Amino acid sequence: MKKLEIIIRPEKLDALKELLMDNEVKGMNISNVMGFGSQLGYTEQYRGTKFNVNFVSKMKVEVVLPTEKAQKIIEEIKAKLRTGQVGDGKIFVYAVEKTIRIRTGEEDEAALG
Amino acid sequence: MKKLEIIIRPEKLDALKELLMDNEVKGMNISNVMGFGSQLGYTEQYRGTKFNVNFVSKMKVEVVLPTEKAQKIIEEIKAKLRTGQVGDGKIFVYAVEKTIRIRTGEEDEAALG
Amino acid sequence: MKKLEIIIRPEKLDALKELLMDNEVKGMNISNVMGFGSQLGYTEQYRGTKFNVNFVSKMKVEVVLPTEKAQKIIEEIKAKLRTGQVGDGKIFVYAVEKTIRIRTGEEDEAALG
Amino acid sequence: MEQLINIVWVFLASVMVMLMQAGFAVLESGFTRSKNTNNVLMKNLMDFSIGSLIFYFIGFGLMFGSDSNGLFGSSGFINPVSLGLYADTLSPEVFIFFQTVFCATAATIVSGAMAERTKFSSYLIYTVVISLVVYPISGHWIWGGGFLSQMGFIDFAGSMAVHAVGGLAALAGAITIGPRIGKYTPDGKSNAILGHSIPLGALGVFILWFCWFGFNAGSSLEAATYVGHIAMTTNLAAAAAALATMFLTWFRYGKPDISMTLNGALAGLVAITAGCHIVSMPGAIIIGLVAGFLVTFGIEIIDQKFRIDDPVGAIGVHMLNGVWGTLAVGLFATDTPVVEGIRGLFYGGGLDQLIVQGIGAGAVIAWVLVTCFITFNVIKHTVGLRVTPEEEIRGLDIGEHGSEAYPEFTLKH
Amino acid sequence: MEQLINIVWVFLASVMVMLMQAGFAVLESGFTRSKNTNNVLMKNLMDFSIGSLIFYFIGFGLMFGSDSNGLFGSSGFINPVSLGLYADTLSPEVFIFFQTVFCATAATIVSGAMAERTKFSSYLIYTVVISLVVYPISGHWIWGGGFLSQMGFIDFAGSMAVHAVGGLAALAGAITIGPRIGKYTPDGKSNAILGHSIPLGALGVFILWFCWFGFNAGSSLEAATYVGHIAMTTNLAAAAAALATMFLTWFRYGKPDISMTLNGALAGLVAITAGCHIVSMPGAIIIGLVAGFLVTFGIEIIDQKFRIDDPVGAIGVHMLNGVWGTLAVGLFATDTPVVEGIRGLFYGGGLDQLIVQGIGAGAVIAWVLVTCFITFNVIKHTVGLRVTPEEEIRGLDIGEHGSEAYPEFTLKH
């Protein structure tokens, strides 16, 4: 099993969710993170003092899935979530050693079902 | 060392914390995520327009611990955090290559102490 | 490639960011977590009822980088982010199997560039 | 001409009392959890709306219609203007308007004590009962020419008629419905369930303090030289109560507690309401100091000893201090620019007035508790008083209204 | 002496109307997304500031200066005090102050309907146009001695003169600028874009309800025995409208909807504004009930059928109910303590008054829509009306003002 950690622009969440569901992914987690990368932050001001906001809002989607599915989904994300503009985000792939479903005690692929 | 990433219902946090401490786990992190799985979201309405909230609030607990401890804790979580209803959550297990305690520079098991 | 998951005091974020950029790290993510460790929480009261707040605010910085860079950065963090007081935080190191840049499809080291 | 001045005066006092709805709405939502905020706000909006209509058609007649055996009013239904009350010194409509906003205040008090677990539909039902029957009847006794007013019972602006009535109904409601899930541990220890926004709570208290000057001084029902006296006693009592509460919490808990101190200011305001016209400035300050003690210990005891779960402290603020303020008239009454000739125990007047105040308090307590326990129990055993545990855990905003108060903000739970 | 009472009365009514700016500011910001909050607040602050200055120097003269062919006022510019209006019964400055805060209300209404996408600089421009020309001219027709007032058109406190004018300008603006990004799916379905804070929205409505007593009763321009009648009709209509909206949304959507119910209360207030002095209490209640229906169906239809994107429901509240309230005078007018001798259709007065009301409404609708469509289109094709899509997605707070409303809070998006 793999975990994909997908960092995207917040406005792309719906598209990603749809893409994952079309691939019969059974679950995922989302959280909001502040990202820093080639995409620059912006400048704010407060009572005349300017200051840089270095981090931009990003959405982090974590999905654990069978190894076979990972590559296909990565390809689709590259195809469908790309705007071509700096800040589109990244996918990080990790190995997952084990998955347990608390409700049933099922493990691994069965736990993802 | 392993990292357990435990996704639970928010109201189970206290129970999980207690369970981990009984197992002499020395630290953990919690954060709130929005989960998507077999458990359905719910419908809200705003001025007459209905819309689906697909994600439900979940708590994510991350704990890094010596490999020996992991299995026992997983068993206990299965036993004690189960409600039997869809949405109880999952445990994902990852390998941790190294742990460093910033304060002392201690590494691995010592750093967890 | 490795992922460093660095848990720090919120007030150390600027220092860590600078340190990472000096090491030519090209991106990172930050999120806020509630931490539990040797550092104790504190007691609050509400209308005369005291209660313990067990978790303290911590910042979690995730950065994916080429394996070579990891050790040097870890050393620098140990040197520069230490206050010597309980609660300085931890670094966890994970293996990253793959990184993809959504915008270009570049992979691994190129994707981090 | 004098009539016009009175109208301007009472009209503006009325709208200040109306603004109390804003004060209570933000106070109660600040002191409860964000998952129930829309529900709290909706209840405040609705008890004012329903109360306004029902009190106009029925309640006013029951309260101020021609007296029937000292027990209730019996005329002026449907068209209360026809009673022609205060037609010479004020105007019937202004008087009705003033009384309407008072009635709504009493109804609103209940909502806080039963917050975070009451079914919305049941809330609407008991709001109707309170505005329709409970408040007008005891109101008749006190202000409408009923037996208490005939006895010389004094409650200038409603410590008893408004606040204790609201607080007693809140008590009956909170007992009948039981505590929120998680409020008490299995072995009976009380857990703190924190309100979600202290700034909303504080804003509510400041607004209410402001409105209270309309509530108390406006109860003169005429522009008069003495209204300054009322303003001063009101303000000094509130200030003393807030101070007392702050120092008391500081002393007892180690740190000055903001949410209790906010309650403390309200406690002082409630306590001075009955006698604001008839006590001296030092009397007002003492009434306020006692109110600060009462609310602090009262809320603790209600919560920890009796295990009655009152999320916003409405019972401690309105019931305890409403009764205290009523009795305090019997202790502190003295000659003031407003009235002369009535003296309380501490000013050499003996026990007479205190006994009258005690009888009045007892009668109203009995009336409200009996009617409200019946009401709440009937609701409980028919349509049901409480939402399901699942709904309570997820929050009443989703469950009762299908919406969230702060949809964009990330919450800790 | 009577003059002094009048001054106290109208002055205090004026400051209550001024406080409507606070009500609208928090209401509009609560009903929009947090990334545009600073922009919403800034617009409210600025339309009041600009309106105050411009109305003083020019608008007041256009509205109340000596009548030119029934169309506009033509004196009193730069120094409106020199007109000496109401010098005997009030004072010219108090009258100007009262009219200033009314003008600012009309201008503020527009900002909500065009929120979350309008360039700040363009907003300033059209605020100037509305305060300078649009509002004063139709105001002259109705209140300044213009042709409608000569015809016997009745609009006591401004259902038409203030609210419908604001709502019509809002309609023209919302149509010209188009919907927010993501509001409608490609196939035309409407998406809900939630406001970020219901407590702010509710606080705004409670504040506005309070202020409305100054708005309506203060329009008497004199302290009078009858102001209680106005307060009661105002309050009953609002209560009835809130109730109707709540039950209607409950019936139609399965759950009582808070944000719509809040709009409902305002709808009742807008609808009763024209006839608050000339309808009976039951008449007021019916006007309120209809307002509740109108606002619920109206907002739905405007959104879902016409696909006009109005984030806060300003068109449904102010335009629809402004017109409804204006026509309702022709239906429900009857003898009251305020005026006698004018009767609407339902009180045996035939169609006469209704026709006058209809003509008045038609004339104002035409005037506002024509001038505002021209204004918005000129702005659109010169300096531009709308921010860039990138800025709209990131939020106008960063884009227009370089700041955030809640810099410390974590948001979900």
Place this chain on the structure above:
Amino acid sequence: MEQLINIVWVFLASVMVMLMQAGFAVLESGFTRSKNTNNVLMKNLMDFSIGSLIFYFIGFGLMFGSDSNGLFGSSGFINPVSLGLYADTLSPEVFIFFQTVFCATAATIVSGAMAERTKFSSYLIYTVVISLVVYPISGHWIWGGGFLSQMGFIDFAGSMAVHAVGGLAALAGAITIGPRIGKYTPDGKSNAILGHSIPLGALGVFILWFCWFGFNAGSSLEAATYVGHIAMTTNLAAAAAALATMFLTWFRYGKPDISMTLNGALAGLVAITAGCHIVSMPGAIIIGLVAGFLVTFGIEIIDQKFRIDDPVGAIGVHMLNGVWGTLAVGLFATDTPVVEGIRGLFYGGGLDQLIVQGIGAGAVIAWVLVTCFITFNVIKHTVGLRVTPEEEIRGLDIGEHGSEAYPEFTLKH
């Protein structure tokens, strides 16, 4: 009868001024960080409570008791009603009430400038000193028959007596306590420390703007035909100041800054307060425009040049514009419906009045700075003025009050 009208008038003005506490509370908490919100709110609640009591017993006598050498009042302690002030035209209690809420305003101003680092117990101490001594003495000079009023010093509603006094105490406090941790970089650059809620800040400003009509017009101490003049000058000055600030920040920073513009509106209100009765409408506008410039540059210079850390801009708003408004009387005084016969420099009156204004300003500045620096330094070297760095970093809400303002919300830090 006239007395009754005056009472209604001054009473309602007083309660509007009392509501300023709500305005300052939400403004100051909005402009500071959420970890210090409870502390800010608690301080506002307490300075009003303490001030009310202390001013009643001592302060009022020092301010309005029988004059001692033009320096202080010396009668009416403990029982200020016994002085019988304004017994014929108003009532002593109403006058005392009016003065009480004014005193509380001055005390409140200080809290904002010293926010986010001051020990709560020390705050209580210096609040006592300000309400007890500092404010009443200079108040005696100006309003209580002291030497400045004998000289013809003009400060109608308290630009100097209230705002500058508060602002000067704020200056002394902010200097003595030093900047917040992290406010200035080691090389002296100023960092922006953002307030946590602009909506609270904006709501505060709208409430204050509303209350200011009570503050200024109510200072007439009588219902009069001329109060409309005061309302108009007040409103125009505030509007002009807000506009000037907005355009100035737009010009200088590239975007119109909301938090500074909110300060700008207040600056205009502060500046017009001294002369609202004696300047013409155009005069008021110019005073407002200058206030907008003063506050923008003033806050910048105080922060960046002098490195005085004033989280909410209280010094720039109240001190600078309080002094400016005081001097402006000497420049812009002219014949108005309120007073005649006094003319400032720009209206051909020469330097006379300006010199008197200057002397008055100088005397008050010296008095407040000397007493306050002593007070703050005594506190600093005895009980301590400042919390520990650890507590400051974690926030005063936890440290001083053991609670959080928003316990459910996730924060970015």
